[in-house]
Amino acid sequence: MRAFAELYERLDRTTSTNAKVEAMVEYFSVAEPADAAWVLFFLTGRRLTRLMSVRQLAGWVGEATGLPGWLIEESYARVGDLAETVSLLLDDQSRERRASDLPLHRWLTERILTLGGMTREAQREAVSSWWSELSGRELFIFNKLLTGALRVGVSQTLVTRALAKVADLPPAAIAHRLMGAWDPTPDLVARLLRADGSDIDASRPYPFYLASPLETAVGVLGDPAEWQAEWKWDGIRAQLVKRGGVVYLWSRGEELVSDRFPEVVSRGLALGDGTVLDGEILAFRDGRPLPFAVLQQRIGRNKLTPSVLAHAPVVFMVYDVLELNGADIREQPLSDRRARLEAASPMFPASELIGASTWSELAIRREEARTLGVEGLMLKRKSSPYRAGRKRGDWWKWKIDPYSIDAVLTYAQPGSGKRSGLYTDYTFAVWQGEALTTVAKAYSGLTDAEIAELDRWIRAHTTEKFGPVRAVEPVQVFELHFEAIQPSGRHKAGLALRFPRIARWRTDKVAAEADTLDRLRAFLGEVR
Amino acid sequence: MSEPLLNLTPAGLYCSRGDFHIDPWKPVPRAFITHAHADHARWGMGSYTCAEEGAGLLRRRVGEAANIATVRSGDALRVGDVTVSFHPAGHVLGSSQVRVSDGREVWVCTGDYKRGDDPTCAPFEVVPCDVLITEATFALPIYSWAPGEVTAREILAWWDEGVRRGHACVLFCYALGKAQRILGELARLVDRPVYVHGALEPLVEAYRAAGVALLPTLKVTNAEKGRRFAGELVLAPPGAYGSTWLRRFGDYETAFASGWMRVRGNRRRQGFDRGFSLSDHADWNGLLTTIAECGAQRVLATHGYKDVLARACREAGLSADVLSTEFSENDDEGEAT
Ligand SMILES: [Zn+2]
Numbered sequence: 001m002r003a004f005a006e007l008y009e010r011l012d013r014t015t016s017t018n019a020k021v022e023a024m025v026e027y028f029s030v031a032e033p034a035d036a037a038w039v040l041f042f043l044t045g046r047r048l049t050r051l052m053s054v055r056q057l058a059g060w061v062g063e064a065t066g067l068p069g070w071l072i073e074e075s076y077a078r079v080g081d082l083a084e085t086v087s088l089l090l091d092d093q094s095r096e097r098r099a100s101d102l103p104l105h106r107w108l109t110e111r112i113l114t115l116g117g118m119t120r121e122a123q124r125e126a127v128s129s130w131w132s133e134l135s136g137r138e139l140f141i142f143n144k145l146l147t148g149a150l151r152v153g154v155s156q157t158l159v160t161r162a163l164a165k166v167a168d169l170p171p172a173a174i175a176h177r178l179m180g181a182w183d184p185t186p187d188l189v190a191r192l193l194r195a196d197g198s199d200i201d202a203s204r205p206y207p208f209y210l211a212s213p214l215e216t217a218v219g220v221l222g223d224p225a226e227w228q229a230e231w232k233w234d235g236i237r238a239q240l241v242k243r244g245g246v247v248y249l250w251s252r253g254e255e256l257v258s259d260r261f262p263e264v265v266s267r268g269l270a271l272g273d274g275t276v277l278d279g280e281i282l283a284f285r286d287g288r289p290l291p292f293a294v295l296q297q298r299i300g301r302n303k304l305t306p307s308v309l310a311h312a313p314v315v316f317m318v319y320d321v322l323e324l325n326g327a328d329i330r331e332q333p334l335s336d337r338r339a340r341l342e343a344a345s346p347m348f349p350a351s352e353l354i355g356a357s358t359w360s361e362l363a364i365r366r367e368e369a370r371t372l373g374v375e376g377l378m379l380k381r382k383s384s385p386y387r388a389g390r391k392r393g394d395w396w397k398w399k400i401d402p403y404s405i406d407a408v409l410t411y412a413q414p415g416s417g418k419r420s421g422l423y424t425d426y427t428f429a430v431w432q433g434e435a436l437t438t439v440a441k442a443y444s445g446l447t448d449a450e451i452a453e454l455d456r457w458i459r460a461h462t463t464e465k466f467g468p469v470r471a472v473e474p475v476q477v478f479e480l481h482f483e484a485i486q487p488s489g490r491h492k493a494g495l496a497l498r499f500p501r502i503a504r505w506r507t508d509k510v511a512a513e514a515d516t517l518d519r520l521r522a523f524l525g526e527v528r
Numbered sequence: 529m530s531e532p533l534l535n536l537t538p539a540g541l542y543c544s545r546g547d548f549h550i551d552p553w554k555p556v557p558r559a560f561i562t563h564a565h566a567d568h569a570r571w572g573m574g575s576y577t578c579a580e581e582g583a584g585l586l587r588r589r590v591g592e593a594a595n596i597a598t599v600r601s602g603d604a605l606r607v608g609d610v611t612v613s614f615h616p617a618g619h620v621l622g623s624s625q626v627r628v629s630d631g632r633e634v635w636v637c638t639g640d641y642k643r644g645d646d647p648t649c650a651p652f653e654v655v656p657c658d659v660l661i662t663e664a665t666f667a668l669p670i671y672s673w674a675p676g677e678v679t680a681r682e683i684l685a686w687w688d689e690g691v692r693r694g695h696a697c698v699l700f701c702y703a704l705g706k707a708q709r710i711l712g713e714l715a716r717l718v719d720r721p722v723y724v725h726g727a728l729e730p731l732v733e734a735y736r737a738a739g740v741a742l743l744p745t746l747k748v749t750n751a752e753k754g755r756r757f758a759g760e761l762v763l764a765p766p767g768a769y770g771s772t773w774l775r776r777f778g779d780y781e782t783a784f785a786s787g788w789m790r791v792r793g794n795r796r797r798q799g800f801d802r803g804f805s806l807s808d809h810a811d812w813n814g815l816l817t818t819i820a821e822c823g824a825q826r827v828l829a830t831h832g833y834k835d836v837l838a839r840a841c842r843e844a845g846l847s848a849d850v851l852s853t854e855f856s857e858n859d860d861e862g863e864a865t
């Protein structure tokens with residue numbers, strides 16, 4: 001537990017990606033395998049199911065310390081995070097402590113995971129006695145584990161980089177192995193880091209290759225004949241894997257979504273064994289995509305009733321073939337892969353290729369995007385392999401609305417009128433070096449359900465209050481759209497956005513992935 | 529008895545039977561000063577009286593021309609109808625509680641204080657009293673300090689990491705008290721020179737002049753041009769954070785030593801690389817212990833979470849209220865640099 005707590009602290013206190021990678025490399029180089037597996041479980045954003053509410057813990061702390069409820073509330077108001085408050089209250093420096101350093105995996109398997117089968121009273125006794133063995137940040141981590149809310153400030157990419165360093169393997173190999181379903185068993189890390197890669201779990205997709213936004217004039221891409229253009233569809237990017245007679249559908253968020261899209265899976269059964277397709281799941285009717293909100297009915301918690309299936313019909317629009325007849329063909333040029341795509345997957349619509357002999361011709365086609373309900377064009381270099389992650393250079397998204405950024409929610413304020421009492425007025429920021437700079441306020445764009453959920457989150461993650469305004473932990477990322485951008489002396493960022501609105505809550509992104517002020521400044525350069 | 533021994537007036541805490549104020553915030557003829565922090569020792573008093581050990585620092589604060597009388601800790605002064613004495617408060621060098629008695633009732637005004645060990649000043653002395661006027665800067669049960677030596681070892685580990693990795697370690701701390709305490713705590717563990725910001729140097733010297741053992745210090749401004757500070761510990765006042773003064777250190781990490789650093793949100797929001805929870809104020813247990821040990825039946829709380837402390841005292845069966853003083857609510861953040 002202590003080693004994990006130290007790692008957590010090191011990751012928590014720095015915003016430098018190199019320092020984070022270094023901390024993880026040092027941890028995984030010496031960690032006990034059984035512990036390392038659990039650490040990896042948490043670092044990759046996996047969570048235990050919540051065993052108890054943090055309010056429950058606060059009640060027990062009251063009993064354990066003899067502190068009255070009002071004093072716990074006063075403390076909470078100052079700290080802003082109830083689990084941290086509970087930990088600080090328990091971490092009384094003058095109390096007796098039974099020093100112990102039980103390894104993390106034993107904390108989990110012999111203790112925390114056994115709580116689920118206990119009565120409340122037995123849980124209280126167990127938790128209270130374990131508290132007396134812990135101090136400082138260990139208490140904090142333990143309490144966060146109990147409430148299923150442990151969150152480590154590190155992205156999957158950084159974890160992958162660190163493990164690749166430890167194993168001396170390319171990051172793509174680690175990324176591939178980290179994907180999909182695995183349990184934190186003691187052999188996990190050895191399996192992830194092993195030099196030989198033959199026994200990769202049959203279900204696993206390849207790491208997604210992600211396009212970068214094209215922010216310069218399209219002409220810099222050179223000869224248009226070297227590029228393949230397709231519409232940029234706004235759905236759920238997914239890989240369909242057919243191996244051993246089974247079909248697996250993976251979303252970009254590395255979630256197995258097969259059960260949400262049974263019609264795609266049943267069609268996929270007709271694919272040859274050893275096939276992996278890259279494509280987009282789209283809500284689609286009468287030859288046109290339906291709004292993203294329709295597709296959202298198919299994800300989330302809703303039960304897939306016949307009515308939902310009828311309201312939100314989907315297709316899997318294929319882009320690329322990555323594995324054919326059991327062979328990984330990602331290194332072949334895109335033009336070759338594309339040539340084999342349609343024959344390999346006749347049951348799925350293939351993304352239309354937009355022919356154009358000049359860039360200006362293509363720019364004119366791009367104008368059709370709005371009427372087609374797509375976001376613009378994708379430009380892919382015909383000679384490109386299928387790479388891993390966001391490697392710039394070969395795949396570009398040339399969006400019709402150039403003004404789209406990912407920003408971090410930093411402050412919230414209650415709205416007035418119908419939604420008074422709910423936090424509906426948001427302030428957003430982008431990165432300027434390692435700090436966040438406010439760039440926009442936005443009020444609209446979320447559904448009522450999202451507003452309610454965000455409102456709860458804001459209340460639980462407030463770091464400071466200034467009158468009605470709450471500063472929140474910089475965690476939530478939103479895609480903002482806006483119409484224009486202008487230099488501005490009145491705004492700290494030096495620029496002002498016109499009509500900013502929330503396009504989407506990017507729950508798939510971490511704050512570090514939000515955009516930078518430099519990117520916004522680049523927009524400004526274009527305008528002038 | 530009609531009138532209380534000490535009353536809150538627009539100028540500060542006042543004793544009519546002795547005709548003097550304690551830590552007044554407006555000019556008055558006679559001021560008794562608990563310690564030299566800016567919110568307690570202000571300009572323009574007709575005369576100042578403080579404990580012997582604190583006179584040097586007080587003079588720096590209120591000027592060479594000020595009329596300052598000193599008194600030995602524990603010695604009783606007859607002032608009008610009352611006796612007044614100073615007793616160590618353990619906050620900074622020379623910091624004292626002021627005890628006032630009319631022979632029937634004893635009032636103690638703690639000023640700022642802490643109960644933990646500090647190599648740079650005399651330890652807090654429990655003074656039995658009927659009425660205690662206590663500070664409440666950190667009066668929440670989340671505030672609980674580890675011994676200074678434990679925190680000093682954490683600072684040393686951070687410094688050693690800087691030595692290993694070859695970057696400077698810039699530690700921000702209040703100029704009077706905290707900086708010297710860090711130098712004093714570290715002097716018990718190592719013997720290496722520490723660089724200090726120009727604003728700290730005279731205060732460090734004042735402590736040395738009073739015979740307090742500190743690590744040797746070098747002035748940042750005296751370092752030759754182009755000097756690299758790899759592996760050096762640098763102490764600086766909080767006001768220097770974010771200023772161009774920092775540029776000279778090239779590759780550096782920053783840290784802040786303050787009781788507020790105990791809360792993660794404070795550490796993260798302020799953007800320091802590290803936060804060391806080190807305070808010269810009493811923590812929650814320190815406050816409650818003091819109230820219990822001095823035997824006061826009535827408690828008046830000032831500074832910070834005074835409402836919380838007063839309510840906790842009332843729930844423990846004492847008579848308690850808040851005193852709305854003009855002392856800093858926020859530790860010594862208002863401290864001039
Ligand atoms: Zn003070």
Ligand SMILES: [Zn+2]
Nearest residue numbers: 567640855856
């Ligand atoms: Zn003070």
